[in-house]
Amino acid sequence: MDRELHAKALDWLKARRADIVADISRLVSIRSVADYNDPPYPMGSGCKRVLDEALRLGEERGFIARNYEEYCGSLCLKDEGPFIGFWGHLDVVPEGADWEIAKPYEPIERDGFLVGRGVADNKGPTVGTMYVIRCLNELGVPLKHNLKLFLGIDEEHGMKDAEYYASHYESPDFTLVADSGYPVSYGEKGIISVDLWSEGRLSDTVVSIAGGVASNVVPAEASCVLKRVPSVEQAIAKLPQSISAVNDGDTVILTAHGTAAHSAGPDKGVNAIWLIMRALVDTHALSPEDEAILAFPARVNDTTDGKGVGIDASDEMSGALTCSGTMAALKDGRVKLHLNIRYPVTADGADLTRRIAAYALANRFALDNATDSKPAYYPRESPVVDALTAVYNDIAGKDSKPFVMSGGTYARKIPRAVGYGPGGFDAPQVDWLNPGHGGVHGPDEVLHIDSLIQAMAVLAMGVVEADRMV
Numbered sequence: 300m301d302r303e304l305h306a307k308a309l310d311w312l313k314a315r316r317a318d319i320v321a322d323i324s325r326l327v328s329i330r331s332v333a334d335y336n337d338p339p340y341p342m343g344s345g346c347k348r349v350l351d352e353a354l355r356l357g358e359e360r361g362f363i364a365r366n367y368e369e370y371c372g373s374l375c376l377k378d379e380g381p382f383i384g385f386w387g388h389l390d391v392v393p394e395g396a397d398w399e400i401a402k403p404y405e406p407i408e409r410d411g412f413l414v415g416r417g418v419a420d421n422k423g424p425t426v427g428t429m430y431v432i433r434c435l436n437e438l439g440v441p442l443k444h445n446l447k448l449f450l451g452i453d454e455e456h457g458m459k460d461a462e463y464y465a466s467h468y469e470s471p472d473f474t475l476v477a478d479s480g481y482p483v484s485y486g487e488k489g490i491i492s493v494d495l496w497s498e499g500r501l502s503d504t505v506v507s508i509a510g511g512v513a514s515n516v517v518p519a520e521a522s523c524v525l526k527r528v529p530s531v532e533q534a535i536a537k538l539p540q541s542i543s544a545v546n547d548g549d550t551v552i553l554t555a556h557g558t559a560a561h562s563a564g565p566d567k568g569v570n571a572i573w574l575i576m577r578a579l580v581d582t583h584a585l586s587p588e589d590e591a592i593l594a595f596p597a598r599v600n601d602t603t604d605g606k607g608v609g610i611d612a613s614d615e616m617s618g619a620l621t622c623s624g625t626m627a628a629l630k631d632g633r634v635k636l637h638l639n640i641r642y643p644v645t646a647d648g649a650d651l652t653r654r655i656a657a658y659a660l661a662n663r664f665a666l667d668n669a670t671d672s673k674p675a676y677y678p679r680e681s682p683v684v685d686a687l688t689a690v691y692n693d694i695a696g697k698d699s700k701p702f703v704m705s706g707g708t709y710a711r712k713i714p715r716a717v718g719y720g721p722g723g724f725d726a727p728q729v730d731w732l733n734p735g736h737g738g739v740h741g742p743d744e745v746l747h748i749d750s751l752i753q754a755m756a757v758l759a760m761g762v763v764e765a766d767r768m769v
């Protein structure tokens with residue numbers, strides 16, 4: 300690795316810290332939650348606004364901007380191939396509740412951190428990548444590939460943006476996705492999403508059940524409205540501290556307070572849907588018939604390894620399967636629990652889905668709306684994987700190994716793609732973030748600005764190595 304070039308790139312990025320922060324904040328201020336039911340734009344009006352703003356920002360920074368039929372966009376300095384590509388996303392998960400440090404779409408800087416929805420996932424790294432392209436160009440680094448940054452707006456929801464691009468346009472020779480961690484994510488677990496509906500109907504004692512903001516977020520809050528019948532009144536005294544009860548005339552509103560987390564790492568959170576369903580069953584607030592219906596969805600979330608639906612599995616390459624019930628609802632007396640499952644790369648998603656259906660049926664639940672995003676895998680033995688890994692380890696002074704990740708990124712939708720950063724540089728600890736706050740998909744999402752700059756300098760050097768080898 301060219302250490303002199305790395306030092307120049309790092310200095311160049313540090314000199315533009317204020318611009319980087321301003322540009323990230325400009326995009327974070329737009330609520331860009333993908334919504335397929337918000338015509339006329341494929342991903343809804345919020346994603347349309349953020350895509351337009353990002354393309355406008357790119358043009359102000361000297362880029363050629365292109366909009367691909369409102370599904371995604373791109374920025375490049377020379378619009379002719381061959382290309383090394385980058386994919387970032389400007390859509391975000393819903394903001395959720397319990398923000399304390401900043402309002403989700405009014406970003407602030409505090410002690411070297413940016414706070415706001417999307418600062419880390421993934422508007423910050425996307426803006427950072429734009430600056431990497433400018434950096435290499437302005438430093439006059441000779442490359443045989445031109446560089447193009449793609450701006451996605453549906454990564455958190457369904458990745459229809461990347462699917463559209465890949466089916467209508469030619470993909471770059473190689474693509475780096477700055478939406479994971481260093482050194483190299485050469486594979487991603489498969490992702491299954493399913494709804495489970497109870498065959499039986501709850502009694503009218505249960506007025507409503509609600510929980511969850513998105514499939515890929517372990518919910519921090521869930522609620523249940525119950526009629527104030529004697530069994531409910533008796534159960535209120537037995538509720539755990541994590542559940543509050545508020546009388547509202549003839550009903551009582553129960554609210555479970557958990558800890559949000561990305562569903563790729565459900566053990567990092569406390570699932571509020573599990574808290575409230577487990578409480579309803581364990582306190583005997585309801586009739587035996589109602590308890591029998593809720594016992595299964597409660598049991599599904601007792602663990603995060605899939606045992607609750609009979610699909611626990613693991614492999615050496617990607618580790619254990621995870622399964623979380625991340626959204627719950629009640630419709631016409633029937634209970635719905637939505638599952639988000641991350642399964643090993645060697646497992647068969649179709650077989651897992653069949654097993655879930657059979658297990659649910661045995662517990663008087665029916666499977667609906669099943670989707671399967673197949674695992675992604677870039678050849679681990681490829682020399683470029685080793686080269687990219689060496690760049691990070693050389694700069695960070697570590698001996699990290701390439702890995703398969705539980706999260707899902709555009710690398711699973713775009714040919715010849717790997718995840719490369721920005722995670723991998725330790726941020727300082729602060730005392731103003733409460734437990735469960737600061738992470739992606741959680742309240743008070745933060746980005747350590749200096750760590751992003753360090754990570755982008757690694758990305759710049761990784762591009763130089765990839766340019767030699769692909």
